[in-house]
Amino acid sequence: MSEWLKEHAWKACGGQLLVGSNPTCSAIKRRCESQRRFFMDMTITIRQATPDEVEQLVPLLLQAEHSEGALRWGFANLVDAIYRMDDGTALVGAATMQWRNEACEIMELAIAPERHRQGLGRQFVNWLVDEARRRGKHALLVGTANSSIGNIAFYQKSGLRMDTVRRDYFRYYHEPVYEDGIQIRDMLVFRLTLH
Numbered sequence: 001m002s003e004w005l006k007e008h009a010w011k012a013c014g015g016q017l018l019v020g021s022n023p024t025c026s027a028i029k030r031r032c033e034s035q036r037r038f039f040m041d042m043t044i045t046i047r048q049a050t051p052d053e054v055e056q057l058v059p060l061l062l063q064a065e066h067s068e069g070a071l072r073w074g075f076a077n078l079v080d081a082i083y084r085m086d087d088g089t090a091l092v093g094a095a096t097m098q099w100r101n102e103a104c105e106i107m108e109l110a111i112a113p114e115r116h117r118q119g120l121g122r123q124f125v126n127w128l129v130d131e132a133r134r135r136g137k138h139a140l141l142v143g144t145a146n147s148s149i150g151n152i153a154f155y156q157k158s159g160l161r162m163d164t165v166r167r168d169y170f171r172y173y174h175e176p177v178y179e180d181g182i183q184i185r186d187m188l189v190f191r192l193t194l195h
């Protein structure tokens with residue numbers, strides 16, 4: 001997608017936002033909105049990272065797993081594939097997946113802080129759900145800390161439901177770590193049944 005085309009798609013849509021309640025204009029506005037989403041989505045790509053790209057993803061993934069030691073231990077022992085999300089040439093997200101079981105699991109998922117709340121996290125989850133279906137998995141799981149109130153909202157809004165609690169999962173944090181004044185202790189597991 002050329003910069004020129006993107007800019008002009010935006011400008012065309014921006015102009016239509018002035019059209020008010022005229023039904024014909026509203027239809028044009030709706031068409032422009034869907035074109036805008038199309039042009040935006042065109043720049044987003046998600047793919048498996050190559051081994052030499054993994055280091056580049058670590059700073060992003062540390063948002064999801066605060067312990068670098070635990071993150072790297074996970075790469076070696078728990079993670080089967082690492083994915084990246086790019087917007088054009090900018091890295092905007094990363095996720096790690098465990099595919100080995102019938103119920104596959106998102107181990108970490110992170111969007112660049114300056115791109116939070118723009119729909120990218122949900123887009124990444126939807127892509128991983130499609131990939132899980134393609135692989136014939138029965139369910140997709142993801143765990144988040146008892147203290148991560150925002151993530152608890154996010155995963156439910158992404159279509160998953162609370163399933164189980166892994167009590168004391170975070171006992172490997174030697175010092176107590178708090179989020180919103182709540183100590184990180186247990187992992188809440190969310191599940192999406194695929195068939």
Ligand SMILES: CC(C)(COP(=O)(O)OP(=O)(O)OC[C@H]1O[C@@H](n2cnc3c(N)ncnc32)[C@H](O)[C@@H]1OP(=O)(O)O)[C@@H](O)C(=O)NCCC(=O)NCCS
Nearest residue numbers: 063064109110111116117118119120121122150153154157
């Ligand atoms: C969690 C995370 C991946 C969400 O990504 P995102 O791109 O910001 O989320 P989206 O924009 O796709 O949000 C989808 C929905 O969840 C909601 N949501 C997202 N973050 C939220 C938060 N912190 N609090 C409340 N709702 C939230 C959005 O408002 C949106 O709801 P809507 O459809 O009603 O508007 C992102 O905040 C992140 O990278 N956090 C740091 C790493 C992390 O904690 N990862 C998860 C643990 S593995």
